[in-house]
Amino acid sequence: MLEFDNVEVFYGKVQALRGISLRVDEGEIVALLGNNGAGKSTTLSTASAIVRATSGTVTFDGADISKAHPWNVVGAGLIHVPEGRRIFSTLSVLENLQLGGYLVKERGVVAKRIEQVFELLPLLAERRAQHGGTLSGGEQQMLAIGRALVAGPKMLMLDEPSMGLAPLIVAQVMQVISDIRDQGTTVLLVEQNARAALKVTDRAYVIEEGATTLEGRASDLIADSRIIDAYLGA
Ligand code: ATP
Numbered sequence: 001m002l003e004f005d006n007v008e009v010f011y012g013k014v015q016a017l018r019g020i021s022l023r024v025d026e027g028e029i030v031a032l033l034g035n036n037g038a039g040k041s042t043t044l045s046t047a048s049a050i051v052r053a054t055s056g057t058v059t060f061d062g063a064d065i066s067k068a069h070p071w072n073v074v075g076a077g078l079i080h081v082p083e084g085r086r087i088f089s090t091l092s093v094l095e096n097l098q099l100g101g102y103l104v105k106e107r108g109v110v111a112k113r114i115e116q117v118f119e120l121l122p123l124l125a126e127r128r129a130q131h132g133g134t135l136s137g138g139e140q141q142m143l144a145i146g147r148a149l150v151a152g153p154k155m156l157m158l159d160e161p162s163m164g165l166a167p168l169i170v171a172q173v174m175q176v177i178s179d180i181r182d183q184g185t186t187v188l189l190v191e192q193n194a195r196a197a198l199k200v201t202d203r204a205y206v207i208e209e210g211a212t213t214l215e216g217r218a219s220d221l222i223a224d225s226r227i228i229d230a231y232l233g234a
Helices: 040-047 070-075 093-099 107-120 122-126 137-150 167-182 194-200 225-232
Strands: 002-011 014-024 029-033 055-060 078-081 155-159 186-191 203-208 211-217
Touching (some): 002 040, 014 040, 029 040, 029 194, 040 078, 070 078, 107 167, 137 155, 186 194, 194 203
8 A cells, every 4th residue: 555665865965764665555554663763754754745755666555656745645545643743732622633624625524534533532522622732642642643534544654652651541542543443544653662563563664774674573573582672672
């Protein structure tokens, strides 16, 4: 569904990606693991066409999106939840969700998707009139995910959804990601919390210094000494 073939990206003179090759098949949850600055966020931004590849190709759903505009990528159903959530703190939960449907022409479709988000994430239904800024960190992450779902993704890209959350809340976020896949949405997940990510993912790639260096099934990687030493700790 999403494929990177030897993608390179520069920020000015700084080379952030030096050869990213990966694929995410329909129905999978795939994780990108790697240390700070390895190039995980840049990989997602390249898929969203926020950042341009200087070489290599990115395809989504059979189309080359290497030179697409970000709104075309959103329109094609590839939705990015960036790091840091970026919800609107002075708007209500409901208004934040409605903004997720800004490219959807039919109002009825947006309302129906918001009802589906409330079924998946009942805590958002309870807080629908509350300002986004009054939610806890975990609730804000759920709202950011819910807002992305209102856009009607074929594939959701989540950047560090566990950032700054307590372990119990991280487990809840990972469960929601698993539920989203079970409902038919493919997921590409960037995580520094490799332990939490590998519990819900099918496969993962390791990114080091801007290149994909290791790929495998999550069940194999969790027992791989290279992964244990570098990302899982004792
Ligand atoms: P993190 O988890 O810290 O976000 P990451 O793996 O997502 O790390 P990126 O944010 O993709 O890594 O960064 C990859 C490299 O590109 C790093 O060396 C970073 O310093 C550099 N970089 C990222 N954004 C920019 C930018 N806007 N301008 C210049 N360099 C950047």
